[in-house]
Amino acid sequence: MTDLSTRYLGLSLATPLVVSASPLTRDVAQIEKLQYLGAGAVVLPSLFEEQLTTEPRARATATPSEREAPGAVAELVPNAASYNLGPTGYLELIREAKAAVTIPIIASLNATTPGSWANYAREIEVAGADALELNVYDVPTSTEITGATLEQKYCDLVSLIKNNVHIPVAVKLSPFFTSLPNLAVRLEQSGADGLVLFNRFYQPDINIYSQEITPTLELSTSQELRLRLHWVAALYGQLRADLAATGGVHEAYDVVKALLAGARVVMIASALMQHGINYLESVRQDLGRWLQDNGWKSVLDIQGKLSRRAVADPTVYDRVNYMQVVTSYRPDPRGKPAGR
Numbered sequence: 001m002t003d004l005s006t007r008y009l010g011l012s013l014a015t016p017l018v019v020s021a022s023p024l025t026r027d028v029a030q031i032e033k034l035q036y037l038g039a040g041a042v043v044l045p046s047l048f049e050e051q052l053t054t055e056p057r058a059r060a061t062a063t064p065s066e067r068e069a070p071g072a073v074a075e076l077v078p079n080a081a082s083y084n085l086g087p088t089g090y091l092e093l094i095r096e097a098k099a100a101v102t103i104p105i106i107a108s109l110n111a112t113t114p115g116s117w118a119n120y121a122r123e124i125e126v127a128g129a130d131a132l133e134l135n136v137y138d139v140p141t142s143t144e145i146t147g148a149t150l151e152q153k154y155c156d157l158v159s160l161i162k163n164n165v166h167i168p169v170a171v172k173l174s175p176f177f178t179s180l181p182n183l184a185v186r187l188e189q190s191g192a193d194g195l196v197l198f199n200r201f202y203q204p205d206i207n208i209y210s211q212e213i214t215p216t217l218e219l220s221t222s223q224e225l226r227l228r229l230h231w232v233a234a235l236y237g238q239l240r241a242d243l244a245a246t247g248g249v250h251e252a253y254d255v256v257k258a259l260l261a262g263a264r265v266v267m268i269a270s271a272l273m274q275h276g277i278n279y280l281e282s283v284r285q286d287l288g289r290w291l292q293d294n295g296w297k298s299v300l301d302i303q304g305k306l307s308r309r310a311v312a313d314p315t316v317y318d319r320v321n322y323m324q325v326v327t328s329y330r331p332d333p334r335g336k337p338a339g340r
Contacts, residue, residue: 002288003298006040008242008265009131009168009193011104013040015284016259016299020246020267021046021108021135024277026084028096034277035101038284040265042103044093045084046110046135052087052120087120094127104130106170112138114157118164125165134161135172137199151183155190162191170194170244174201175227184235194242195235196267197228219270224248229261236262236307252286262304 004015019025019034021043031042085093090107097105107129111117124132136154154171161169169191175198177183184195205214225248232243245258246267258266272279287299296302308314 002291002296003300004040004284004288004291006264006299006303008041008104008244009106009170011041011130011168013104013265014038015040015287016255016263016265017280017284017287018043018106018244018265018267019272019280020269021133022269022273024269024272026093028093028100030277031097031105032100034280035103037277037280039103039280041106041130042097043106043108043133043267044090044097044129046108047084047087047090047120049109049111049113049117051084052117091123091127094124094129098128106131106133108133108135108172110135110137111157112136112153114160117157118160121161121165125167129167131168131170131193132161132165133170133172133196134158135199137174139201147178151177151186154183155186158187158190158192168193170196170242172196172199172246174199175231176201180231181235181238184239184241188239188241192241194244194264195239196244196246197231197235198247200224200247219274220248220250221270222248222250222254225254225257229257232258232263233261233307236304237309252283252290255283255287256290256302259299259302260304260306262307264303 006013006016008016008018015038017038017040019039019042022045024034025031025042026045034042084090094105094107105128107124109117109121109124109132111134121132134157136157138150140150158169158171171187171192171194173180173183173195187195200220206212207214225245228245228247232245235243242264243262244265244267245261245263249255249258249266249268250271255266268280268283271283291297291299291302304310
């Protein structure tokens with residue numbers, strides 16, 4: 001029988017399929033079903049920094065400067081409790097989920113600054129979370145903030161959290177850094193046990209009739225996986241930290257690609273939101289079938305087989321790949337758009 005088990009953040013997982021932070025994991029009964037269908041672990045919906053600095057209970061542990069800031073912010077921030085149950089309900093969700101399932105429960109904090117995060121991270125650990133994912137979602141717009149300043153803030157945040165908890169910590173990043181490998185090493189040195197690549201950058205639209213900014217969320221497609229494959233493959237072997245691929249995982253073939261690139265686990269949500277959570281079982285079965293049909297005994301046997309470190313010519317992950325792509329394109333002689 002094909003062995004689908006793996007290890008991520010020092011935790012034993014029955015499969016490399018992790019259901020990422022989303023509404024799919026905010027209900028204990030659904031988490032139970034996800035375990036049955038093949039989830040190796042689940043990441044709970046992200047709790048937002050703004051919730052910790054505006055909720056009365058959390059404000060008691062905030063610094064004076066943090067207490068002054070939320071007033072104006074609170075008027076703009078939507079009520080996210082229906083998404084993640086709020087700070088108090090979040091801890092209860094962890095406790096209930098841990099009592100109901102055996103798979104690892106990974107909490108998620110969407111943060112960019114310190115403050116009450118350290119205290120709440122400890123509460124998350126006490127509630128029973130097996131690991132913590134720091135979802136670093138920050139869109140710099142000030143011309144005065146340098147890339148070095150921003151990166152150091154992330155490293156400081158990781159150090160702060162790691163100094164206050166004993167559970168493993170993963171950092172979920174965006175791909176928008178000048179030198180991602182350098183930042184990855186620095187985050188690892190700051191204590192990160194894993195990196196999750198990548199956070200999706202949700203871009204608002206503009207309604208030209210009402211002349212208002214319109215929040216827009218489009219589910220991922222398999223096309224988005226390519227960026228993840230590139231960086232997972234490039235970083236594999238250069239870090240001790242585990243790598244997780246998230247964004248664009250829609251079928252077993254996507255899972256195989258991520259594993260070949262060097263991912264320990266893949267995270268999936270959009271595909272389950274499109275097809276229903278029962279689809280997870282199909283992905284698990286197809287993954288096992290592919291491994292068996294191709295003569296592999298376990299997922300660990302293929303991990304990193306096509307990473308930058310493993311291929312005969314690493315330049316395929318560098319500029320040569322770019323050159324090959326742009327020079328190999330041929331327009332459709334019938335004048336039809338490519339892909340049609």
